[in-house]
Amino acid sequence: MAAYTEQQARDRLLAAFIDTAPLLISLERPVYTTTAAGGRVQSGTIVVDPQKFYFYPFKRRLTQEYIYNPQTFGEDKVIKINYILAFNHDADIQEGDFFDVTGSDRLEDGHYTVEFVSARRWDRGQAGILFRGL
Numbered sequence: 001m002a003a004y005t006e007q008q009a010r011d012r013l014l015a016a017f018i019d020t021a022p023l024l025i026s027l028e029r030p031v032y033t034t035t036a037a038g039g040r041v042q043s044g045t046i047v048v049d050p051q052k053f054y055f056y057p058f059k060r061r062l063t064q065e066y067i068y069n070p071q072t073f074g075e076d077k078v079i080k081i082n083y084i085l086a087f088n089h090d091a092d093i094q095e096g097d098f099f100d101v102t103g104s105d106r107l108e109d110g111h112y113t114v115e116f117v118s119a120r121r122w123d124r125g126q127a128g129i130l131f132r133g134l
Helices: 006-020
Strands: 023-025 028-034 042-047 051-057 065-068 076-077 083-089 098-101 108-116 125-133
Touching: 006 051, 006 108, 028 098
Parallel strands: none
Antiparallel strands: 023 051, 028 042, 051 083, 065 076, 083 125, 098 108, 108 125
């Protein structure tokens, strides 16, 4: 019989939860360069290898929130988050990442952006994504 730490038990539970209905998503990360005028332009993208996520709608009483989220140890500003991606704590995801969907049976076709990544990542990861349309 193996003795698991609490962290290992949490990782196994979250992995089992994600495996119930996994969604493989290849995120794209924008690369920005500074202009001569001091601005910032997107000069390209980095494609992150496909990762397993669990996708579910963001359902709270208010779907538009303009307050700080008290459920994390950091301050994550939540502004009109349509969906949540749950992931293992070692996933490579950052605010500003995006992905496009075509022909999925679970996601509407279009462009999705990562609006926040929860600061509490020691036992589970959550990222708020916003559907931007076609």
